[in-house]
Amino acid sequence: MNDHYLAFANSALGRALVEGLGLPRPPVLExxxxxxxxxxxxxxxxxxxxxxxxxxxxxxxxxxxxxxxxxxxxxxxxxxxxxxxxxxxxxxxxxxxxxxxxxxxxxxxxxxxxxxxxxxxxxxxxxxxxxxxxxxxxxxxxxxxxxxxxxxxxxxxxxxxxxxxxxxxxxxxxxxxxxxxxxxxxxxxxxxxxxxxxxxxxxxxxxxxxxHASNHLAAVDWRTPLAGKVALVTGASRGIGAAIAHTLARDGAHVICLDVPQAEKELRAVAEAVHGSAMMLNICDAKAPQQIAAQVMSQHQGLDIIVHNAGITRDKTLGRMNRDLWNMVIDVNLASEERINDALLAAGALRHNARIICVSSISGIAGNLGQTNYATSKAGVIGMVQSHAQAYAEQGITINAVAPGFIETAMTAAIPFAIREAGRRMNSMSQGGLPVDVAEAIAWFANPASGGLQGNVVRVCGQSLLGA
Ligand SMILES: NC(=O)c1ccc[n+]([C@@H]2O[C@H](COP(=O)([O-])OP(=O)(O)OC[C@H]3O[C@@H](n4cnc5c(N)ncnc54)[C@H](O)[C@@H]3O)[C@@H](O)[C@H]2O)c1
Known part of the structure; x- marks a missing residue:
């Protein structure tokens, strides 16, 4: 989704007009x-x-x-x-x-x-x-x-x-x-x-x-820090997930791109573009965790990085929200991640110095009208990171989360105009972020030299006023 105001305010004509009227001019971010x-x-x-x-x-x-x-x-x-x-x-x-x-x-x-x-x-x-x-x-x-x-x-x-x-x-x-x-x-x-x-x-x-002090002080080639690593990204057919796949591949990883079977065409296109592989699977299927563990073991002898990115919203105020909408969101955004982590650990599929990186949301920090289900799931993701950090550290695995704010994707394009504009501007950058901004933060957590980062939740939100 394009931010037309940002483009206009930074054009020759727009700049003069915006400054003349005393309107804020969102900077072009490097x-x-x-x-x-x-x-x-x-x-x-x-x-x-x-x-x-x-x-x-x-x-x-x-x-x-x-x-x-x-x-x-x-x-x-x-x-x-x-x-x-x-x-x-x-x-x-x-x-x-x-x-x-x-x-x-x-x-x-x-x-x-x-x-x-x-x-x-x-x-x-x-x-x-x-x-x-x-x-x-x-x-x-x-x-x-x-x-x-x-x-x-x-x-x-x-x-x-x-x-x-x-x-x-x-x-x-x-x-x-x-x-x-x-x-x-x-x-x-x-x-x-x-x-x-x-x-x-x-x-x-x-x-x-x-x-934190960590025994894992890996020496890396800073140009391709993920060379030789295998990463799995859920929800990789579009939006933030596709950007994560591209960024991890840029840094040298082989990326397994996972999404629902209905998204097969888009998923294969992303997997091909990043020279990775595609896995068509609904992460909520009862057998999905074991299938993922078995497949990464048989095809790659394990995983170095898993990025829990797949997520959904089903917004309604609580009084109007039926039980299915509640359960669906908690299951996709939180419970499936817990099951997948447990299955990967049980199968010994996470290699030494592995990374678990979760995608939460500022909704999980600040709460949001009409998002009791979503905010519960995303706050739960933060809880999962914090409650497992110490035990995973003992196994040489780090777990951290990013909490995006307003990111320009299909998810935010569906928000009504006035709410969308407010979400976009109410931060120190006066604009929405791009999927790549979230992906870069994930690549930083994924870096083998980031072994000291454990249990962190970092917001990628341009310092949004929500939950500040
Ligand atoms: N866009 C934002 O502003 C924003 C803000 C905060 C957090 N987030 C989080 O970032 C993540 C990605 O968001 P996005 O904007 O790219 O969303 P998106 O809807 O564009 O992409 C989500 C992807 O997840 C996949 N997915 C959904 N359910 C799945 C399932 N059961 N099994 C496998 N794949 C499934 C979808 O098919 C889709 O490809 C989500 O977890 C979202 O909650 C997004």
């Missing part, structure tokens, strides 16, 4: 295309609060960008990155007019009490107007629950409010995220920094991610 540099292109800034433990590692990762890296005069980051292969230059507050910062990383892990939160103001106040269009800000912190000191826990928790507000202020397609890095997970930040400092995270903002 998105990743294969072969492009991994990081967003432009000047970088790195900084830290005194006592930070993550800046040096971030400096090593930023060195891979091959771009100008700035540090503020007197910033403690200067000593921390001395060993990194960075050609860091000093950025003086009095002479930064005209500087446009594309990527900013601030290590806030040293902030140990509420008084030290002023470090956020010290660093961001002078530079916040210099953030480039579609710029990327990442704040690094410590997982509050891992800290013994109550004052430090309090201060680290406070970073969430700062990051989410920053995301709402920077506009122009720029994004801000908070990554809490657990004790011992310092070397597991790279896949997340590469995602959040690149155009791949175009429609993700105001998110909080936890990286």
């Amino acid at each position: 998105r990743y295309t294969a072969g492009q540099p991994a990081f967003s292109v432009g000047d970088s800034l790195i900084g830290m609060a005194p006592g930070g433990r993550l800046c040096e590692q971030a400096g090593h990762i930023l060195a891979a960008q091959n771009q100008t890296v700035w540090i503020l005069d007197q910033d403690p980051a200067r000593a921390a990155i001395a060993t990194c292969e960075l050609q860091a230059q000093i950025l003086r507050t009095e002479s930064m007019e005209g500087t446009r910062l594309k990527t900013v990383v601030f290590d806030a892990s040293g902030i140990a009490d509420s008084a030290q939160l002023q470090e956020l103001h010290r660093f961001f106040h002078p530079i916040i107007r210099q953030i480039a269009e579609c710029g990327r800000i990442v704040i690094l912190g410590q997982i509050p629950e891992q800290l013994d000191d109550a004052a430090a826990r309090t201060a680290q928790r406070a970073l969430e409010g700062f990051t989410r507000s920053l995301g709402k202020e920077i506009r122009k397609g720029a994004t801000a995220q908070l990554i809490y890095v657990g004790i011992g997970a310092e070397k597991q930040m790279e896949s997340s920094l590469r995602f959040f400092l690149s155009p791949k995270s175009a429609y993700v903002s105001g998110q909080v991610v936890r990286i």
Whole structure:
């Protein structure tokens, strides 16, 4: 579905008219295309609060960008990155007019009490107007629950409010995220920094991610991180599922595309385009879980990635909703996923360092009128992720979810016009996301180097006001 207003507001004529009338102009978001540099292109800034433990590692990762890296005069980051292969230059507050910062990383892990939160103001106040269009800000912190000191826990928790507000202020397609890095997970930040400092995270903002220490520190070729991996994507014949299939295949995976038999023609076309295979199956059939497990074992000797994307809506207010509509939605969106996971585990079909990635929804976080069945199922998906995370971690498997907001697909094209326009604009990007935005977040979770990401729910919603 095309967003005509976005296209018009960014045309030569439309731009003048929209600005003249004082209407909001949704920015054209930069998105990743294969072969492009991994990081967003432009000047970088790195900084830290005194006592930070993550800046040096971030400096090593930023060195891979091959771009100008700035540090503020007197910033403690200067000593921390001395060993990194960075050609860091000093950025003086009095002479930064005209500087446009594309990527900013601030290590806030040293902030140990509420008084030290002023470090956020010290660093961001002078530079916040210099953030480039579609710029990327990442704040690094410590997982509050891992800290013994109550004052430090309090201060680290406070970073969430700062990051989410920053995301709402920077506009122009720029994004801000908070990554809490657990004790011992310092070397597991790279896949997340590469995602959040690149155009791949175009429609993700105001998110909080936890990286835990993990034994699975896989070395990857960042151009094809999924080479040799086998992925299964449900609901792959169209919309978000088709985009996930394309993105995982771009990253090197063999993709098994699954959808209902009625969608065979479209499914085969997607499978062919991604050089993968097709599996026609209704995931709610009683035998489906065992069939899937048996087929992946016989044809591929197991799976590395399963993406539970298939989903349906059957919207009605509760008083008008019959039991069938309720049951159908819970079964497709939640119960079938639980059965498939159980069958794959029982058959030993999930390989070491495997990934289970679920597609929830902001409806499952905020609730939505006429969606008691859908929101229950999608909140249940979040519950499934959180309740299995620890047990799966012990088996070397990660489970995480994405929660899309308004994404331009057949599902959202069916929404009545006024509600659709509201859903599209009520976020920090003033527009809907594209299926590829969800797919990129899934590819980041799928990366073998993302073993420290466990039990996360990341919204791909342009920082929607719903459920914020
Ligand atoms: N589009 C959005 O804005 C949005 C927002 C939040 C969450 N989501 C979620 O993203 C996922 C994909 O959404 P979409 O917009 O691409 O939807 P879509 O309707 O375009 O695609 C869903 C696919 O799932 C398949 N499917 C449905 N039931 C199935 C079954 N029983 N067995 C096998 N396949 C089945 C369908 O045939 C279809 O190909 C869904 O889980 C949806 O709830 C979408």
